[in-house]
Amino acid sequence: MGLFIAQLLTGLANAAGLFLVASGLSLIFGVTRIVNFAHGSFYMLGAFIGYSLMQVLPGFFGFWASVLLAGVAVGLIGVIVEICVLRPVYKAPELFQLVATFGVILVIQDLALMTWGAVDVLGPRVPGLKGIVRVLGEPVPQYDLALIALTPFVLFALWYLISKTRIGILVRAATQDREMVGALGVNQAWLFTGVFFLGAALAGIGGAIQLPKGGADLLMDFNILAAIFVVVVIGGMGSLPGAYIAAVLISVLNVFGVTYIPQSTLVLMFVVMAVVLMVKPYGLLGREEVAGEHGQVGEPERPFKPAGTQGRLLVGGLLAILAFVPLFGSSFLSVLVSDVLIFCLFAASLHFILGLGGLVSFGHAAYFGGGAYVAALLVSTVGAPMEVAFLLAPVGACLGAVIIGWLCIRLTGVYFAMLTMAFAQLLWSLVFQWDEFTGGDDGLVDIWPAPWLSGTTAYYYLTLVVGVGGIIFLRHMAHTPFGYALRASRDSKRQAEATGIHTKRIQWAAFAFAGAMAGLAGSLFVFSKGSIFPTELEIARSFDALIVIFLGGVKTLSGAVVGGASLEFVKDFLTRFEYWRLTLGLLIIVVVILAPDGIVGSLRKFGERLGVLRGVEN
């Protein structure tokens, strides 16, 4: 019993930091509708800045002053990010801003590395709260009790601010209709900045406050990211009490999970989220999200047209060049181009559901990595010939997508995105932990193509034919009745239903199809590398594809491919340098600001303004 209580208290104490960070994320999303990936970076900065301050500010009050000052400092950094990076892109298509915040993550990672070095720092113990208290014989740190006592006050203060003050009323009004708030004489730009300050400051305080329980390191930004998104989604986006309940739920379950089912720790929160979302599609205390209710639908989509003669000639010319790569280029170049092609096919498959279907998946790597694992397992366990394994991989990925799609498709928007991520994470942890079958962390090796396809050149041509063929097939599907129905379901569910389209079924089919195509990319991938590791199923891999789609232009057919190719080549070049993240991050931010319609979308607009591109589009 004593142990049980002690663990419960540990869980509650852990919830304090998690709640602070997650409430900041929830606030920012609620008002600005920005999915702020950089929130984990704010948390990390809070920890490091707090740590530095604690070195100079001594004693009990020094500690708490450091926590608050870290919050203010991170809040100001948030203001800089909001003004410099996000303001220019508020009018861009929904979710585009997440690409900008992704750039911010990279920049902050390198800046933190430059400032604090690659060494993990251990948080100081708090003077005056260093001891332990015996609860039913079990030791509980005093600091934990302090955190448990403090959190409800923070929750109350935030709740009061949002529900009772004029600022809070304006913030809630802006959450619903920011243009109208502006028309009533409120400068909503500063309202947004204020919310960003508060949200970032909360993340900073969260980072500083957990120092005595952990410390600070350069991985903590990504490590907390999934957890805070899960908390916000379980609680219901924009609900502070919901975030608190969810933070407690996750933290307490986690402590018990570690003790009783250690294998569960990697996925526990995703399981909880999946269960909650399947029972309550908008989180515990969230409310229904209505697309476009926030007055930021943006300009209407342009109709897609099959490529004109010019476009076809351009692509044909490009393919001809690619066909000559093994003959004239180095084998290094062949490998690089294959990697890029495979990635482009993966990105294009995600674009099919994201761009055409309006379904933002945060877990598309499940089908890419899943396909790769299906092929690898077929070869390594039953000794299937490569050709069979190669062809069955997309089938397996498709099957997985059919099942997961069936579970996810009822949800919409960010909730859909999070549920897809939860299932991808489940798959990842299954592969990661099932050593005997999947090889776990060591992956599966010796998965080579059939003799007639081995050799860089032969496999290069296979990749070229299948990769480009897949991309063209995806593109072709956009111009079939299936593609029309998918876009109709995206643009107006009600009208599509009224014309006899079963929108959910169409979306489900599209999800499965995209899964199959991602599986095909995974299949190409595994035989080109000869091995597969769980990293190919990670959240980071899903985000890679997501980022390039927005970077290339989500509202264009070629955006995914152009974005994928550009980013891969740039990355390949930049990673040779020490601070490549900083450079890449800044580059992404610049592209985002200069080309809010993505590379393709903005180039097209620019071309149209010059009058060169009229013939192609119209």
Added chain:
Amino acid sequence: MLECETINSFYGKAHILNDLSFSVGAGAVVSLLGRNGAGKTTTMKSIMQIVKPKTGRVRFLGQEIVGQPTHRVAKMGLGYVPEERRIFTDLTILENLEVGRQPARDGGVEWTNEMVFKIFPNLEERQNNLGKALSGGEQQMLTIARTLMGNPKLLLLDEPSEGIAPVIVEQMATTILKLKAEGVTVLISEQNLHFARIVADRAIIIEGGSMKFDGTFSELDEQPDIRDGYLSV
């Protein structure tokens, strides 16, 4: 008080307002009449700078406002009541009013909750109800009340009689006349000539984003071809 001079506004490539010019004098109630798609709402939005006119000038109290941010235009004393009402459905009536509240500007009236409740007694009864619990007519009243809280010198009313019950339309007419008596200048867009005639002193008719008529209602009655040609009867 308000002068629009040859404004041209676009939605993407669609040219909506075409060299539109008109003015509204202090204390007047002016009606902007025209069919669906004539450009009435775009005119309102172009004044508020929600839609930025590509060319032309809009002067309010002698100051050029084209290119200014919407919130600044509102602060200068332009009150906008949109056609779609756009009340904050997740906020209570009192909170909706709070969003609209602005300090009084140089010696003008300062509207309070009590003053708007005197004009809209229904709202007082339901002051703690959420916006989404209100009927269409009540929502329409709330948008006007909310805008009044900003102490506007000129009120832009976009089709206030649209989609509400006839009894409420009558109430709306009384309200507008009351506001006029309080010294508020009103520009009201309408399709309903009958309603406009009751509340307004002057009629401006637009079609295809250009002005076709500007004068009193008796002048309009003398030109039935214009009246019947540009207004659906």
